[in-house]
Amino acid sequence: MTMEHTDAVLGLDDVWVVQPRNDRNDVEQIPIFLTQFTMDSIARRFPYLVEQRPEDGDEDAQAAKIDWKIVQDDVEKPFVASALEFVPLPVMHGEGYICLGFLFGRRARVAYLSDVSRFLPKTKHGKKLILVHNSLFR
Template structure:
């Protein structure tokens, strides 16, 4: 279920941090070089507060507030894109979220991974849990691409690194457990020849989260 005001502290919840395109909404171009008449969607962002504006959207991202049977909460983040810092300022403060326990990455594009540096800065300042590294689940291809842009997140002989990379197996057949939550990877087509991931999770209520998709392969459609 989505996070709502007054939700029980003993319930799990889904917090949609962003539902926008890679560039976000409003588009900067629409605001600095407005058309005549101006774009009704982007121009609205100047007059309505972001938290009450359905057209003020950050990069696609989901925060799973997973309440375990013992009442403890784990916070599982799906994707950490270019607008992650703004998502923290808007929604983490609003819902009083103090940490991220692990991250799931759908693919290596900028709108899914370019907030890794901001996330690690949060970790250093104590916003993440007590562990020195944060687990990040990704395919080998996604991890390699992210490390080519953020090489200092790599573990080396003399440096522990700030991210504990967890590789999602290529066959995508096996579920994995992220911060206590069992997750099934869902391969989907993102464009004509590029495979991204969605995720299936939940026990009492099954939730399939797919953010960037152009086509569902038959193996995903016919799966659990």
């Protein structure tokens, strides 16, 4: 997850529809990587997703099975998902608000960045992101 804003999190409620099942037809948890700040916001908005139970009074409803993974928003702390290494890229999303982008890939490196108003110096210089910045935003 790049941030906790509505446009990034409102689809979480419907993840259960597309969740994979194992050979025993049990729903497999989907790992979601996010910062503690984003996790705290999601826990307030979707407590039933964090607690892995339906909303009160709606026990027949499906709730997504999510494996919440807290990542550090530091360009020096990569994590592995789906056998790929991801490097969190903190970027500014308006003044005073930092969200995450992600750098990944083996042979070719790809940066996923959404809602970026400007790059932080440690992000721009940490992984040669200046090349991505120049090719995408000029």
